[in-house]
Amino acid sequence: MEEKRKLATDNSTPSGGERGWGGLFWLSALLLLEGAAITSMTIWQQKSLAYYSDRVDTGHRLLAELEEACVPREDNNGDFLRKLLSGKERVLQQVCQRRTDLCRIGPKGEKGESGDAGVLGVSGSRGDVGVAGPSGDKGQRGAAGGSGSAGQQGPKGIKGDPGMQGTTGQEGEPGEKGSLGDMGPSGQAGANGTRGQKGEMGVAGHRGPRGAKGEPGPKGETGDPGPRGPAGDAGVVGPDGSSEDDGCICFELPTITGNFSDSVSVLEHHKLVLHCDVSDPTAKVTWRRTDGQSMPVNVNVTGNDIIFVAMAAVDAGVYECVTSSTVGDITKAVEITMIEPSKDDCDFEQGRFCLWTNTRDDKFDWTLNQGSTPTAHTGPTTDHTRGDGIGYYAFIETSDPRLNRDNARLASQVLNPSSPYCLNFWYYLYGQSIGNINVRIKQNGLVGSPVWTKTGPSEDAWHNAKISVPAQNTPFSLIIEGVRGDSYNGDAALDDITLTQGNCAP
Numbered sequence: 001m002e003e004k005r006k007l008a009t010d011n012s013t014p015s016g017g018e019r020g021w022g023g024l025f026w027l028s029a030l031l032l033l034e035g036a037a038i039t040s041m042t043i044w045q046q047k048s049l050a051y052y053s054d055r056v057d058t059g060h061r062l063l064a065e066l067e068e069a070c071v072p073r074e075d076n077n078g079d080f081l082r083k084l085l086s087g088k089e090r091v092l093q094q095v096c097q098r099r100t101d102l103c104r105i106g107p108k109g110e111k112g113e114s115g116d117a118g119v120l121g122v123s124g125s126r127g128d129v130g131v132a133g134p135s136g137d138k139g140q141r142g143a144a145g146g147s148g149s150a151g152q153q154g155p156k157g158i159k160g161d162p163g164m165q166g167t168t169g170q171e172g173e174p175g176e177k178g179s180l181g182d183m184g185p186s187g188q189a190g191a192n193g194t195r196g197q198k199g200e201m202g203v204a205g206h207r208g209p210r211g212a213k214g215e216p217g218p219k220g221e222t223g224d225p226g227p228r229g230p231a232g233d234a235g236v237v238g239p240d241g242s243s244e245d246d247g248c249i250c251f252e253l254p255t256i257t258g259n260f261s262d263s264v265s266v267l268e269h270h271k272l273v274l275h276c277d278v279s280d281p282t283a284k285v286t287w288r289r290t291d292g293q294s295m296p297v298n299v300n301v302t303g304n305d306i307i308f309v310a311m312a313a314v315d316a317g318v319y320e321c322v323t324s325s326t327v328g329d330i331t332k333a334v335e336i337t338m339i340e341p342s343k344d345d346c347d348f349e350q351g352r353f354c355l356w357t358n359t360r361d362d363k364f365d366w367t368l369n370q371g372s373t374p375t376a377h378t379g380p381t382t383d384h385t386r387g388d389g390i391g392y393y394a395f396i397e398t399s400d401p402r403l404n405r406d407n408a409r410l411a412s413q414v415l416n417p418s419s420p421y422c423l424n425f426w427y428y429l430y431g432q433s434i435g436n437i438n439v440r441i442k443q444n445g446l447v448g449s450p451v452w453t454k455t456g457p458s459e460d461a462w463h464n465a466k467i468s469v470p471a472q473n474t475p476f477s478l479i480i481e482g483v484r485g486d487s488y489n490g491d492a493a494l495d496d497i498t499l500t501q502g503n504c505a506p
Helices: 002-012 016-070 076-098
Strands: 256-258 263-267 272-278 284-289 299-302 305-308 317-325 328-339 367-370 392-395 407-411 421-429 436-443 452-455 463-469 477-483 492-501
Touching (some): 256 317, 256 328, 263 272, 272 284, 272 328, 421 436, 421 452, 421 477, 436 463
Parallel strands (some): 263 328
Antiparallel strands (some): 284 317, 317 328, 392 492, 421 463, 421 492, 436 477
């Protein structure tokens, strides 16, 4: 039973949509009933009007018939009937005056023919004053009129009198120090310096190689045969000969020294220079490849040096330094192999940062560049890997809007904490307002104090840095941080990063 009552209660409470439809239904029903009532009233009024009109017409007709019947007879009965009908007509007229909705004025009849002059009747008594009709209903309020058009602009008012001068205000507090202005334009180039003193005479260079043997001269003409001389006397028999020859001159073969051993390993894209030095300055030095492959196209042989501009895998192989002298040729071979790069190594030659990333907890980012930096008299002119204007390196651009001590951080991947690491890279700190480069350790989201730092300026050259990083307690990453100096003339640069497990070699 309780569930049924609850269901009934729920059903008796219509939703918003049901209440809307129900209200519309009842409003429609009310309008239909009102229309039916108005229609019924109209039909009733029309029937009542027809009924009374018919009665009036009937009264007029009876009155006319009575007048016609009673005119020749001057008796009291005719006068009585006339008065009776006249009274009923007045009553009917009074009803019509009060109920204008029941009576209506009929159409005007055609003018009848003039009748004969009747007998002058007795003057009737004056009728009662009719009842005044009811006041008409108050008319509905008319619709609001439209807005009138704007009036013409009035004339300009007369200028008011000048106001009185206000009292002098109190002295304001000193304003805050303004922000640092934009960097001024570069100064004009200074005048050329005076010519320096003549330097000391340099050390004498090595003796140049011996010139090539000249071509043999033309064969001379055969001379006339001379006269045959007389036979000479017999010579004296000499002493017994000896097996020793003290006048013999011995020559030693020259030796080859250089900056390489029997094998050399190098990273791809890196520059390699091998120098072949010979003890005999007159010996001629050449280089050749002996592993059956042709000499690479990107190799330059200059004097005693062979230079690989940017090592490629096809350049790996066996090469020989060959020296030629008057006592013979000697050679020294070297095998060049490629080093498999570590996943954390980066020379930027692909135009990207490899697995190193710019962090977000600094003021700006390291930028890749080729050739010179945008600001003159600071930063490198070539990269370290290739040594030309094509190779890439990373640098910090310290021009506007950078401020003093703004920093840029480059982070390695997360490293295994149980092993020490050797971080090796090349840096460039050249410029009048150079800042510094730091190496930091980041672990547990916190960046520690520098474990290595280098402050500029230094000479206009690339320098090598090797940092041994000990094992840690938790996983960590290494941060290479560049810090701006006190002006824009301080672009620091970075190239050829390698990261290997184990401490750095001495």
